[in-house]
Amino acid sequence: MAQPLTLARDPQRRHWEWQYLDLMRRIWESGDERRDRTGVGTRALFGATIRFDLADGVMPLLTTKRVYWKTATRELLWFLTGETNIRPLCAQGVEIWTDWPLDRYRRETGEAIDRAAFSRRIVEDVDFAARWGDLGPVYGKQWVDWPTYVPAGDGLFRAGPGINQIAQVVASLKANPGSRRHIVEGWNVAELDAMALPPCHKTYQFHVSGNRLSGLLYQRSCDLGLGFAFNMWSLALLIRMLAQQCELEPGEAVWMGGDVHLYLNHAPLVATQLGREPDGEPRLAILRRPASIFDYRIEDFEVTGYAPQAHIAAPVAV
Structure with missing residues (x-):
């Protein structure tokens, strides 16, 4: 097991990634060990929060291992198409x-x-x-085409127009920035059984303070070793895209985990990552402003200042 983590030399300049590493260490050393859906087994705790300030273009890319941010970005853009x-x-x-x-x-x-x-x-x-x-009606389907049903007579119903939650949030941020209803929800109870995997990053909420747009993600289940890096990046990227579309400045990315866990077969990943120290401030530039939130392309995003330590491979539990 890696040596206990220490604080950065200057507590006022503590790298944001220590929040992640401290959480990883706490789960691995004192988390509740149990069997899980996959049969692999986990160590877990319930309830965790990580915050990141998006000012000056900085982005929450882990530096203690390489994160393939373009892959995560392609996934987010795929969600926004509604494709399943x-x-x-x-x-x-x-x-x-x-x-x-x-x-x-x-x-x-x-x-x-x-x-x-x-x-x-x-x-x-x-x-x-x-x-x-x-995959069934997973994330993108719920985000941009949440199903509705309308009466068809004789007590029957037929499919109605889908609800585009993303478009609604863009409109509400522009028209009523002070609203407490800037929410995108993926947890459609009626369709969970038809999904290959029920949504883990399930609820997004956005908040405008002054001219800054912040976003909060509630994630019911988080594979901290593999999934978190993509989830945190995608949250921050979605905030940046919405901010650009709504002529706002990026605020905070707030991640909240429910069941936060490490798989028992990820011991080598945990030991390696806890032996590393974070460093650097990767930044994202969005190279153009598309006509809508749905028109971004992978070529629109440029990351600079990212010099991570080596990738750490680990198996995915299905």
């Missing part, structure tokens, strides 16, 4: 959602196909992708 099939992600080389459809395919067909071959078939075969690549 992994085909567009696989076509960009993004495989973070592939394991769930692959696991289902292996179970139902008995074919021992590897992930690379499965992903290739998803990209090359439209019918195969339609049959095996859909």
Whole structure:
């Protein structure tokens, strides 16, 4: 086990990432150990908060290991399309959602196909992708096309127009910035069973103070070793995009975790990362202002000043 963490030399300049490392150490040393849905087992605690000030273009990229921010950005842009099939992600080389459809395919067909071959078939075969690549009504579907139902007579209902929560938040931030209802919700109880994985980062709320836009994410379940880095980046990026669209300045990114855990098979990751010290202030530039929140492209984002320590590999629990 790594040596206990120490504070930065100047307490007034303590790097934000110590919040993350302190939380990791606390979970690993004193978290509740138990079996979980995946069968791998975790150490966990309930209730945690991490805050990050987005002023001056800085972004919450972990520096104690490499975070593939472009992959996380492509995922966020995919959410904003409302798409639920992994085909567009696989076509960009993004495989973070592939394991769930692959696991289902292996179970139902008995074919021992590897992930690379499965992903290739998803990209090359439209019918195969339609049959095996859909995740159900996950994040993006709820964000931009929350289902509604309208009376069709004789006590029956038919599908109504979907609700675009993202567009509603943009409109409400512009028209009524002081509102307490700038919320995007992913936890659609009626559709949870149809999802490959119920939403972990489930509730976003936005707050305007002066001319600064802050955002809070409540995450019901957080894989601190692997998932958090993407979740924190995506929260901050969404705040930056909304701020640009609404002519506001970025404020704080506030992350709140419910069940925050480390998988027992992540011991090498934990030991390695707790032996490192954070350093540097990565910054993000958004190179153009698109017509809407839905028109950003990966080429619009540029990160500078990011010199992380080496990537730490660890298995994903499906």
